[in-house]
Amino acid sequence: MVVRSSFTDFHTQKLNSGTRKYEAHIRRFQRSAVNRAAISTSTNKKVVDDDGVSHFNGTDYHKGMDGRERNDRRANSRPLQELLVLVSDRTEMHSILAQQRDNWSRLFHSTTTMASVFAATASAVNGAVPAPGLQVVAIVLGVGAAALMALVSKFQPSQLAEEQRHAARFFKRLGADVEATLQVDPRLREEASSYWERSVTTLHALDRAFPLPLTPIVVEKFPKQVGPSKLSGEVDLARPEVKVSRHSHINGWTPSAIEDLKHTAHLLQHSDIPEYVNMANKAKLINLILSITSPLSATAGVVLNMAGCPSVAAAVTVGSLFAHTLTHALQMGAVYEVYRNCAGYYGDVEKSIEQVLRLPVQEREDATIFLHKISMSLGRVPAMTPMVPISNKTAGSLF
Numbered sequence: 231m232v233v234r235s236s237f238t239d240f241h242t243q244k245l246n247s248g249t250r251k252y253e254a255h256i257r258r259f260q261r262s263a264v265n266r267a268a269i270s271t272s273t274n275k276k277v278v279d280d281d282g283v284s285h286f287n288g289t290d291y292h293k294g295m296d297g298r299e300r301n302d303r304r305a306n307s308r309p310l311q312e313l314l315v316l317v318s319d320r321t322e323m324h325s326i327l328a329q330q331r332d333n334w335s336r337l338f339h340s341t342t343t344m345a346s347v348f349a350a351t352a353s354a355v356n357g358a359v360p361a362p363g364l365q366v367v368a369i370v371l372g373v374g375a376a377a378l379m380a381l382v383s384k385f386q387p388s389q390l391a392e393e394q395r396h397a398a399r400f401f402k403r404l405g406a407d408v409e410a411t412l413q414v415d416p417r418l419r420e421e422a423s424s425y426w427e428r429s430v431t432t433l434h435a436l437d438r439a440f441p442l443p444l445t446p447i448v449v450e451k452f453p454k455q456v457g458p459s460k461l462s463g464e465v466d467l468a469r470p471e472v473k474v475s476r477h478s479h480i481n482g483w484t485p486s487a488i489e490d491l492k493h494t495a496h497l498l499q500h501s502d503i504p505e506y507v508n509m510a511n512k513a514k515l516i517n518l519i520l521s522i523t524s525p526l527s528a529t530a531g532v533v534l535n536m537a538g539c540p541s542v543a544a545a546v547t548v549g550s551l552f553a554h555t556l557t558h559a560l561q562m563g564a565v566y567e568v569y570r571n572c573a574g575y576y577g578d579v580e581k582s583i584e585q586v587l588r589l590p591v592q593e594r595e596d597a598t599i600f601l602h603k604i605s606m607s608l609g610r611v612p613a614m615t616p617m618v619p620i621s622n623k624t625a626g627s628l629f
Contacts, residue, residue: 309426310408317405317433321398327442328394335387338378339558345375346528346551350544353531357541368535372547376528379554383521385444386451389563393449396571397440400461404432414599421593428585431463439574451563452518456511458503459574465584472590482597490616491583494604497618497625498580503573505624510569517562524554576626579607 349371356364408429411419419425439459441448474483527550534543583604586594594600602612609628610617618625 321401324398332391342378350547353540353544372532379525386563388561392564392567418596420595458577461578469588480591495583502576506573513566520557
């Protein structure tokens with residue numbers, strides 16, 4: 231028996247904004263999951279999706295519900311399905327930009343290398359056989375190489391590419407979380423409105439953390455104070471934590487589970503996050519020194535050429551090329567971005583714990599599922615109790 235539904239055409243979602251229409255495509259593997267999540271399931275009903283794949287649903291999520299309640303739950307899942315389309319579109323955009331900016335990095339490096347080599351060669355030949363034409367060539371090429379080095383030091387193409395790679399990864403993770411939530415029994419997952427609000431807040435936070443244009447909104451490459459990337463919204467600290475009674479077992483939330491989560495959040499806030507912020511700060515300092523050295527040396531080579539010291543200018547130009555190549559090879563801007571996003575990743579896990587503890591127990595996700603998600607996010611064994619051994623000084627073991 232083939233089950234048809236109004237949700238089987240989710241491969242093309244049309245989002246109306248004013249009088250314009252925007253189309254976004256769900257990938258094949260996502261389309262099948264969304265279709266199965268949207269239809270009414272039954273233990274003995276054979277389902278054939280749009281791709282011709284037959285399967286049986288072994289769990290009846292709607293058992294005991296009347297038609298109105300089923301329709302309400304379908305309506306609650308519709309915004310999440312539209313959010314999944316938007317997240318998929320953003321993932322694709324950031325993946326394309328990551329490849330584009332990586333190409334920029336390679337192009338700038340090869341162009342700067344050629345200009346520096348020819349400038350050094352012209353200076354050396356001019357030192358052996360003086361010729362005004364060679365001096366002009368060396369000066370022009372040296373100025374071009376210095377300008378390119380300064381431009382690369384300013385925008386850091388390798389760091390820009392790493393930013394977009396991380397953005398694609400975090401958007402993909404958000405999409406996978408929404409997709410998994412759609413497949414979970416509504417009685418076990420977080421209350422729909424709370425999850426929707428948190429997911430949209432995360433989407434906007436990622437948009438701010440990883441802007442698409444280079445200007446005017448751009449992530450500062452050498453900030454005075456290094457901090458973790460903000461991958462989700464801020465926790466409402468004015469909202470107190472919800473206390474759970476000693477004998478409470480609502481949604482599986484017990485005092486021992488809450489204490490385990492509090493201990494994990496404390497370690498993340500005071501150990502894991504500061505550790506990666508400190509490493510990001512060191513990477514930033516190394517990158518700053520290398521970024522200043524290469525264009526400064528290239529400029530010194532130009533000045534020496536103009537002063538009539540071509541042999542010395544050739545040596546200085548080669549030195550500036552070495553500093554630039556070292557900067558490109560080490561990619562300290564990308565290393566800085568990796569450490570900063572590691573801190574942001576753990577900060578996001580800590581925020582998710584703080585947000586859940588401030589929700590009413592009835593609106594929370596099932597405690598067992600949430601504890602397993604946090605454990606796997608930290609690289610821990612899901613079934614271990616406590617999640618992080620008391621003797622450990624750090625919570626995360628993923629990085």
